[in-house]
Amino acid sequence: MPQQVRAVVARSKGDPVTTETITIPDPGPGEVIVKVQACGVCHTDLSYREGGINDEYPFLLGHEAAGIVETIGEGVTHVEVGDFVVLNWRAVCGDCRACKKGKPWYCFDTHNASQKMTLEDGTELTPALGIGAFAEKTLVHEGQCTKVAPDADPAVVGLLGCGIMAGIGAAVNTGNVQRGDSVAVIGCGGVGNAAVVGAKLAGASTIVAVDRDPGKLDWALKLGATHAVNGSEEDAVEAIRRLTDGFGADVVIDAVGRPETYKQAFAARDLAGTVVLVGVPTPDMTLEMPLIDFFSHGGSLKSAWYGDCLPERDFPMLVDLYQQGRLPLEEFVTERVGLDDVEVAFQTMRDGKVLRSVVVL
Template identity: 75%
Template sequence: MPHEVQGVVSRAKGEPVTLETVVVPDPGPGEAVVSVKACGVCHTDMHYRDGGINDEYPFLLGHEAAGYVEQVGPGVTDLEPGDFVILNWRAVCGTCRACRRGKPWYCFSTHNASQPMTLADGTALSPALGIGAFLEKTLVHAGQCTKVDERAEPAVAGLLGCGVMAGIGAAINTGAVTRGDSVAVIGCGGVGDAAIAGARLAGASTIIALDVDDAKLEWATGFGATHTVNSRGKSQDEVIEAIQDHTGGFGADVVIDAVGRPETWKQAFYGRDLAGTVVLVGVPTPDMRLTDMPLIDFFSHGGSLKSAWYGDCLPSRDFPMLVDLYLQGRLPLDRFVTERIGADGVEDAFGKMHRGEVLRSVVEFP
């Protein structure tokens, strides 16, 4: 029997979100209904509200979530009611060309639930990243549910569903940071700090945090940064020199751009050592362009230029591992939770996030 719950909906571009009745159908073949216990407020949700993703309004926001499986549909064999899960937006298909090549973290045909969740009047909702979790129950494809140790608090575990995984994966998976490496991270919000935590976990010896906000640099130190640089007002050359100053004059082995702007990408490109790696994890807008980059520089600097898609993660592999590391006290995931709010506080949380006052506001459900 369908469930009627309260959910956070974005009806039009740039307008404040509203709390509305959402109808969640019983799960069909390959689907599951999850009782959501916590969901982080991510920049991506704000991008949906502001029309930065697409214009398929109304959106059902929320995607960085953890909770318990309540129902499963026909054909679901690897989940059962009561399982504690983190929701993911990379439910791999197993049959596309990436999956067949043994690289399912690049899956080009990920799964979502087939049935729509709707408003009370029957209007179909577009769930953020195929999830939609700012509500008490949500309908997802069973492959979007990753079972993890239920000793992890939902407000902490759910953050692996998007931003924290993106940052940790940018360092460990995409950047392949390893013992003794030097790493620079540009932008120390939630994703950047997660990249710092990932670099520390991987054994990097030097981790340089760069931001324009001293408060964020203080957060970065708590996640493992060994050096900090306030880049406010600094030229590109000055930023590059600051990175070189902490790396023996050479530049970092891996530079992670967690901002995603042309100027920060150039800082990352020139701030790495010869044959070093640049990882772009901050999401640019469609209008951004790189200009005045001599082609010879791409050749002469060598190395790798990479983009991190969801931290190149495989949820079934990475989520349980990272939760285990958290439970062992080796990964400080709880430090990302700045405040706990109700579903009626999401619009205010967007403002705090935009002003850089929080790492993560987390919506909790009873």
């Protein structure tokens, strides 16, 4: 029978979130209920609250989560009751043109639960990225559950569900960083510093972190950056070129997603370097550049959507590396908070005081 649980809801644009009782239906075919153990506070959740994604209020927020499969619906074979899983928003279909081309990380028809979770009065909720995990329990498609090592810390590995995977993947998958490459990362919040970690994991020899916040640069140096550039004190493009023998970086990752930072990334790459956009621009942003600048450079310009990841391939591998001490995922957990603290965590994130606040249930 349907269950009632506590969850964090955004009812209208810009208003503070509230902790409310919601109703979760029994799982239908292909669906599962996951008992959430931890969920990271991601900027995407704040974007939902602010109306930056769409206007399908009320939203059930939260998506960087890990937990235990509690109940499964008819025909579910991907997971079993009791499995420890990290939730993902890329449950690939296997049938679209991208999947059939062997590029499922570009899947155009990813799966979500068919049924809706609701408020107590029956109002349907829109779950953030098809997950909605600032909740004691949530309903998802079985393909959104990726089994990982059951003894891993949920507060740590749950972060792979979005931002940390986006950053690591921007370097490893999208940017295809190779051993000995030079890499520059512009913007060193959670995603940018994850890109620093990804570049180090891939074997980059020079990793230049760029930000205007000294605290974020300190995090970057701790996580593997070889150089830190304070963009408020010196020209970032000139600094990156100086630190790469005057050539520019092999891979430049824009983890901010603004026209100004994208232009910096473009100008700071080597003649045949790669620019990776992983920061998310708002719909109103535009870019104006001379077309000759594009013609005069080789290389490539790429966008990293979820770090071009495949959860079934990438999550277990990264959790294994974390447990071996080769991937410092725990360094991204700045604080652990309760379900009623999400609004405060949003402000802490805005103030740049954390890499990640994590709601622990």
